[in-house]
Amino acid sequence: MxxxxxxxxxxxxxxxxxxxxxxxxxxxxxxxxxxxxxxxxxxxxxxxxxxxxxxxxxxxxxxxxxxxxxxxxxxxxxxxxxxxxxxxxxxxxxxxxxxxxxxxxxxxxxxxxxxxxxxxxxxxxxxxxxxxxxxxxxSQSTNDSFPTAIHCIAVLKQLDILLETMQVMQDVFQKKAKEFDHVIKMGRTHLQDAVPIRLGQEFEAYSRVLSRDIKRINQSKQHLYEVNMGATAVGTGLNADPRYIEIVVKKLADISGLPLCRRRASRGCNAKYRCLHRSIRRFKSMYDEHV
Incomplete structure (x- = not known):
């Protein structure tokens, strides 16, 4: 055949x-x-x-x-x-x-x-x-399954990798701050030599900036744990069993290993990606500071 x-x-x-x-x-x-x-x-x-x-x-x-x-x-x-x-x-x-x-x-x-x-x-x-x-x-719509997938699971997984890397960098900067605390160098402003500064002080500043960024990203994560799964097409839960709406996020949390919870104001959550926008703004700010 x-x-x-x-x-x-x-x-x-x-x-x-x-x-x-x-x-x-x-x-x-x-x-x-x-x-x-x-x-x-x-x-x-x-x-x-x-x-x-x-x-x-x-x-x-x-x-x-x-x-x-x-x-x-x-x-x-x-x-x-x-x-x-x-x-x-x-x-x-x-x-x-x-x-x-x-x-x-x-x-x-x-x-x-x-x-x-x-x-x-x-x-x-x-x-x-x-x-x-x-x-x-x-019991799903792209309007609840897609946001749940993209910024409440995929992004969170990548954030964990980013945070681990940033923590390693911060620890290294802190170590170098102590190692180079006795090294004096010339500080520069407007591309010209200005006044002396210890090299260790510079690395201490890098470490503090990273520490602040780690804290900000962790704050963003808390908002990303809220998902609109069960909201279906326009946030009303139409065509989904009310019992399904109550338990589907618990299933998501169990499978993903993330502390996910259901966002109650689902209609607003369907229409806006405010949580993700907030995180992206923080990433951009972090990029501007470190480049």
Whole structure:
């Protein structure tokens, strides 16, 4: 029997030919064709973060009885594989694209959905058994899954790496401040020699600036722990079971290992990325001080 080279998937725009061996589907392929902007793909941590969101949603939907366990467990297993670093080559959507993350969310839904179909013993694209939209994206919208993934999991993971590096730098500067405390050098202002200063004093100043920046970033982290998961499209939680809304963030916290909590003012959270903007401003200020 000759194995098919392509499969055919259909959406509102019509039928599309998809390579038979890939795990993404028609929505992802259209997005790749529509937004050939940077040539880059999603960051590895963002891919993992989306998988964490999908796993948490599946677990919560199973717990409240909305998702059949056979389907839900397959989604959880497929999500775990993505979290472990598998299937990342099928996340092909350009990170710069229209829709505030819709195409990235659908890329995650399709990859996890098609892998879950295989786990259940079906072929990729047989969405009558398990649908990327109906099942993988159940009780979600891009407007809550995307912000939760991008700045409440992916960014937080990167912040931890940044903070560890900054702490090492601060410790080194503090050590050098003591080591060079006896070294006198000429201080300079306006590119000219001015008055003497100890080299150790300069390193002490560097250390204090880093200490302040570490404190500011840790303050930003506290705001990023608040997620709008369960808010769905416009912040009202429409189409999500109230019991799901209460437990999905707990599932997220358990899977990610982060102390996440649900933001109560979800409508405002859906419309604005204030938490992320605050962090970015602090990064820019830090960059200006250290360059």
């Amino acid at each position: 000759v194995q098919a080279t392509y499969r055919y998937e259909k959406d509102f725009l019509g039928e599309k030919e998809i390579p038979a061996d890939v795990y993404y589907g028609v929505q992802t392929l259209r997005a790749k064709e529509n937004f050939p902007i940077t040539g880059y793909r999603m960051h590895e941590e963002l891919i993992r973060a989306f998988a964490i969101v999908k796993k948490a949603a599946a677990q919560a939907n199973m717990e409240v009885g909305r998702l059949y366990e056979g389907i839900g467990n397959a989604i959880v297993q497929a999500s775990d594989e993505v979290i472990e670093g598998k299937l990342h080559e099928y996340f092909i959507v350009d990170p710069i694209q229209g829709g505030a993350g819709t195409s990235m969310n659908m890329n995650a839904n399709e990859v996890i959905g098609n892998r879950a179909l295989e786990i259940m013993g079906h072929q990729k694209g047989e969405y009558i058994h398990l649908s990327p939209n109906t099942h993988v994206n159940m």
